[in-house]
Amino acid sequence: MSIKWTHHDIPDLSGKVVVITGANSGLGLESTKLMAAKGATIVMACRNMTKAEAAKNEVMQSVPHAKLDLMQLDNASLASVRAFADAFKAKYDRLDILLNNAGVMAIPRTLTEDGFEMQIGVNHLGHFALTGLLLDVITKTPHARIHNTSSSAAFNGAINLDDMMGEKSYSRWGAYGQSKLANAVFATELDRRLKAAGHDTISSSSHPGLVMTNLQTNSLQQSGTPLSERILYGIFGPLIGQDISMGVLPQLYASTATDAKGGVFYGPKTMRLRGYPAEQKCNDALNDAGLLKKFWEASEGLTGISYL
Numbered sequence: 001m002s003i004k005w006t007h008h009d010i011p012d013l014s015g016k017v018v019v020i021t022g023a024n025s026g027l028g029l030e031s032t033k034l035m036a037a038k039g040a041t042i043v044m045a046c047r048n049m050t051k052a053e054a055a056k057n058e059v060m061q062s063v064p065h066a067k068l069d070l071m072q073l074d075n076a077s078l079a080s081v082r083a084f085a086d087a088f089k090a091k092y093d094r095l096d097i098l099l100n101n102a103g104v105m106a107i108p109r110t111l112t113e114d115g116f117e118m119q120i121g122v123n124h125l126g127h128f129a130l131t132g133l134l135l136d137v138i139t140k141t142p143h144a145r146i147h148n149t150s151s152s153a154a155f156n157g158a159i160n161l162d163d164m165m166g167e168k169s170y171s172r173w174g175a176y177g178q179s180k181l182a183n184a185v186f187a188t189e190l191d192r193r194l195k196a197a198g199h200d201t202i203s204s205s206s207h208p209g210l211v212m213t214n215l216q217t218n219s220l221q222q223s224g225t226p227l228s229e230r231i232l233y234g235i236f237g238p239l240i241g242q243d244i245s246m247g248v249l250p251q252l253y254a255s256t257a258t259d260a261k262g263g264v265f266y267g268p269k270t271m272r273l274r275g276y277p278a279e280q281k282c283n284d285a286l287n288d289a290g291l292l293k294k295f296w297e298a299s300e301g302l303t304g305i306s307y308l
Helices: 026-036 049-062 078-091 118-139 172-196 214-223 227-240 249-256 289-303
Strands: 017-021 041-046 067-072 097-100 145-149 202-206 265-270 274-280
Touching: 017 026, 017 118, 026 041, 026 049, 026 067, 026 097, 026 249, 041 049, 049 067, 067 078, 078 118, 097 118, 097 249, 118 145, 118 172, 118 289, 145 172, 145 249, 172 202, 172 265, 172 289, 202 249, 249 265, 249 274
Parallel strands: 017 041, 017 097, 041 067, 097 145, 145 202, 202 265
Antiparallel strands: 265 274
């Protein structure tokens, strides 16, 4: 890969169909703008359609020729995930890139519509179900990509198969780390299964480094965050973090670059905080075949979605 890959290196995406969850803000919105500029049809899969419409208008201002399709998707509801998948298949017969980007971060313990702890539910289980329901369309599309947006929180995260929902003990940062490690674990095991089944679809994951987006804002608003976190975001974020235009590069590289690989975790090169995208080590859990298998089976059981 180029040591200084940027959005200018995204290949022509004309004729390709892309689904981006959480496309109305942050990394999802930036990915929408940049891939639309390269000719892709972007399905903006968003929970709040009012915000989605505003985001669409913003994209159209910078990319007047953008081909955008707003569709409702709430990852906190398996019924919504199923409805989205059905609606998508009624309109499209191909899916070149599925960018599982939507997420919540470090919030107090709440439950999804289906009774899942919110962070593992939205960040992982909703995407696990969505991917499974769309997999037939994805795998019949030549050289398709599935990408999960993770976080540096995955580095020290742990998956607790005995208390995945945080019913016995809950830490909002621990639950976030678990959900972001789940994104990488899911991508890794999915890639292995795709290869074993003989598909040319690849699956990968990435983290953006330290980028200030609406995730931090929502976390602060919902959590009554202590002063120390506000100081961290307010002072150290600008010092050691990077602009969203750089933070979005790992997921764009993995989703579009001709030499991107499956089963790989990408992130910013410099101290894993900032810089151009590069292959990185995520967490030893990704090499634990037993954990990957058990977590996959748990995800199937919880969502009722079985595939590969």
